[in-house]
Amino acid sequence: MLTLKNISKSFLQRGVVLKDLDLTVNEGDTVSVSGPSGSGKTTLLNIIGLLDRPDSGEVLFRGEKVLGYNQDESALYRNRNIGFVFQDHLLLPYLTVLENILLPLLATKASDQDYRQKADEARRMMEKTGITGIASKYPYQISGGEAQRATLVRALVNQPSVLLADEPTGSLDRRNAENLGDLLTDMNREYGTTLILATHSQELADRMKLQYSLSEGKLTDGKH
Numbered sequence: 001m002l003t004l005k006n007i008s009k010s011f012l013q014r015g016v017v018l019k020d021l022d023l024t025v026n027e028g029d030t031v032s033v034s035g036p037s038g039s040g041k042t043t044l045l046n047i048i049g050l051l052d053r054p055d056s057g058e059v060l061f062r063g064e065k066v067l068g069y070n071q072d073e074s075a076l077y078r079n080r081n082i083g084f085v086f087q088d089h090l091l092l093p094y095l096t097v098l099e100n101i102l103l104p105l106l107a108t109k110a111s112d113q114d115y116r117q118k119a120d121e122a123r124r125m126m127e128k129t130g131i132t133g134i135a136s137k138y139p140y141q142i143s144g145g146e147a148q149r150a151t152l153v154r155a156l157v158n159q160p161s162v163l164l165a166d167e168p169t170g171s172l173d174r175r176n177a178e179n180l181g182d183l184l185t186d187m188n189r190e191y192g193t194t195l196i197l198a199t200h201s202q203e204l205a206d207r208m209k210l211q212y213s214l215s216e217g218k219l220t221d222g223k224h
C-alpha cells in the first residue's frame with residue numbers, strides 16, 4: 001500500500017539523514033523502525049505523513065504519487081488515511097481531553113450515526129488505555145503519559161488506514177506501555193490499521209511483524 005523509493009533527505013547543518021532509502025509496507029502490516037537518536041526516524045515518518053518533503057525519491061500510496069499533491073490534496077490524504085502520533089504530543093490547551101480526542105471527527109463530514117459510532121469507539125479506547133477518568137480535564141492538569149495516550153486515541157479516532165506513531169511509549173511506565181501496545185495490536189487486528197512505529201522500545205518493536213533498523217540513512221532488516 002505504501003512504497004518509498006530512493007528517498008534522500010539532508011538538512012543544512014546536519015548533512016545527509018536519509019540516503020536512497022527504500023521501504024515497502026503492505027496493507028495491514030505492522031512495522032517498527034528503531035535506531036539511535038538522530039538517525040532519522042522522525043524525519044522518515046514526517047515524509048510519509050507529508051509533513052516534510054524529501055530532496056529526492058518517490059512516495060507511492062495505493063499506487064498514487066503523493067509527493068505531487070498540492071496543499072489541498074495533501075490535507076485530504078492525511079485526513080482520510082493517516083493518523084499521526086507526534087513525539088512531542090500536542091493537545092490543544094483550551095480543550096478538555098475528550099474534546100481533544102473527538103476533534104478530528106469534527107474535521108470530517110461524518111454522518112450523525114458515523115459520529116456516534118466513532119465517539120463510542122473512542123470511549124472504548126480511552127477505557128482500554130485507562131484515561132477515562134481524565135476525560136474532562138485540561139492538558140495542563142494531566143501527566144505526560146496520560147497526554148501520550150490521549151494523543152494516540154485522537155490519532156485513531158477516524159480509523160485511519162495507516163497509523164504513524166513516533167515513540168508512542170516514550171513516557172509510559174511498563175504497564176501502560178503494554179496496554180498501549182495491546183491497543184495498537186487490537187486496532188491492527190480489528191480494523192486492519194497498518195502500523196508504522198518509530199520506537200526505542202524493543203518490547204514494542206517485538207510486537208510488530210516487520211522490524212527495521214535505521215542507520216546511515218538506510219533501513220536494514222532485523223533487530224537493533
Ligand SMILES: Nc1ncnc2c1ncn2[C@@H]1O[C@H](COP(=O)(O)OP(=O)(O)OP(=O)(O)O)[C@@H](O)[C@H]1O
Nearest residue numbers: 011012013014017036037038039040041042043044
Ligand atoms: N528541520 C530540521 N532542520 C535541521 N536539522 C534537522 C531538522 N529535523 C531533523 N534534523 C536533524 O536530522 C537528524 C535526524 O533527526 P530525527 O528527528 O529524524 O531523528 P530521530 O531518529 O527521530 O531521533 P530521536 O530518536 O532522538 O527522536 C538529526 O541530526 C536532527 O538534528
Ligand SMILES: [Mg+2]
Nearest residue numbers: 041042087166
Ligand atoms: Mg524522533
